[in-house]
Amino acid sequence: MSFPLFRRAAFAASLTALMGTTALAQEAKPAVACGGDLAAFLKDVKAEAIAKGVPAEAADKALAGAQIDPKVLARDRAQGVFRQTFLEFSQRTVSQARLDIGRQKLKQMAPVFDRVEKEFGVAPGVVTAFWAMETDFGAVQGDFNTRNALVTLSHDCRRPEIFRKQLIALIEMVQHGDLDPTTNTGAWAGEIGQVQMLPDDIIHYGVDGDGDGHINVKTSSADAVLTAAAFIKGMGFKAGEPWLQEVELPENLPWEKSGLGNEIPASEWFALGVKPRDGNTKFGNLPTALVLPQGRKGPAFLAYPNFGIYLKWNQSFIYTTSAAYFATRLSGAPTYVKGNPEPGMDDATMKALQTKLQARGHDVGKIDGILGSGTRVAVQKEQQRLGLPADGWPTQSLLDAL
Known part of the structure; x- marks a missing residue:
């Protein structure tokens, strides 16, 4: 299963409510030519590629026959919403079958994963979990022509500043002989390969893992795994440090301190009675957030600084926490304790709650029935106000109190 795409800094503007993504959401958008006659548009793209050092022949080869793909535009306009709880999503994606295959891959490709760890300082389970969740280890990579998808989204005036550089990077890949523009397929948003990476990321972080002189993240598992490891390192992953640790909670905690953005040293959580299930407290000096995906009665985790790379990969809180949990399982952690979380809200009830929260001055974004970060923050503030x-977990009792 490939999770819905549009992640990382490149796609900030479009999915803040669902998966939100990073940096560019706050950046000023540069003026980028878009729309109009397709031939004129492609001529302008070619000129930009040449100005950046790409031979005209490579640009011609990459852009010859390029077309607008209406299916890409339809998919872009109809991005679905993500409403599953952590327990629902993680139990579906972190399946026993995937864990078994992941462990087999770690053994079969031991030399490659040794490089992942030694050269990039990334735990093998981290890369393997992304590999599983993005494409089922390469089985489901997408069937959109990558060149046409990026031409379509660059030509479209909705977010040309995001996709234009990806199209230029794709032309560079064609120049290097790493991509055939007429046959290469991938995600509708232009991501390619077994770990679903964007052309610009592949250009900057690509690793020739199988020694054939090319970087082919679509057909070469070694190339895909090592390129992903280089990218994860580039996002700031720190060697030898944890990313997520399941914990047991005492009955009473200052719950208002929980949640992403409320980091305190892990040692302070330990002093408050929070106990790691694995007994490991040696990273007590690191800042951590107490993550409660379904409130204090559900699974509980400490998120360490390395958890930040998951948020850069994809800011969907449910996807992020599930991917990080998956990586801990591949690294030896047991199945989490499900607990007994209070029932979540259906779409109509969540909208009613968001409406009341908005009426009290909270910024919950669009009234859409989705438990996004703004709604979680607002819920937590109102819970604290009401005693x-x-x-941060919305309940019927909170709605009744409001």
Whole structure:
């Protein structure tokens, strides 16, 4: 299964409510030519590629026969919403079958994963979990022509500043002999290969893992795995440090301290009675957030600084926490304790809650029935104001109190 795409800094503007992504959401958008006659548009793209050092022949080869793909535009306009809880999503994606295959891959490709660890300082389970969740280890990579998808999204005036550089990077890949523009397929948003990476990321972080002189993240597992490791390192992953640690909670905690953005040293959580299930407290000096995907009665984790790379990969809180949990399982952690979380809200009830929160001055974004970061923050503030356990999990009792 390939999770819905549009992640990382490149796609900030489009999915803030669902998967939000990073940096560019706050950056000023540069003026980028878009729309109009397709031939004129492609001529302008070719000129930009040549100005950046790409031979005209490579640009011609990459752009010859390029077409607008209406299916890409339809998919872009109809991005779905993500409404599953952490327990629902993680139990579906972190399946026993995937864990078994992942462990087999770690053994079969031991020399490659040794390089992942030694050269890039990334735990093998981290890369393997992304490999599983993005494409089922390469089985489901997408069937959109990558060149046409990027031409379509660059030509479209909705977010040309995001996709133009990806199209230029694709032309560079053609120049290097790493991509055939007429046959290469991938995700509708232009991501390619077994770990679903964007052309610009592949250009900057690509590794020839199988020694054939090319970087082919679509057909070469070694290339895909090592390129992903280089990218993860580039996002700031720190060697030898944890990313997520399951914990047991005491009955009473200052719940208002929980949640991403409320980091304190892990040692302070330990002093408050939070106990790691694996007994490991040697990273007590690192800042951590107490993550409660379904409130204080559900699974509980400490998120360490390395958790940040998951948020850069994809800011969907449910996807992020599930991917990080998957990586801990591949690294030896047991199945989490499900607990007994209070029931979540259906679409109509969540919208009613968001409406009340907005009426009290909270910024919950669009009233869409989705438990996004803005809604979680607002819920936590209102829980604290009302004297309820401020764990950020919306409940019927909170709605009733409001």
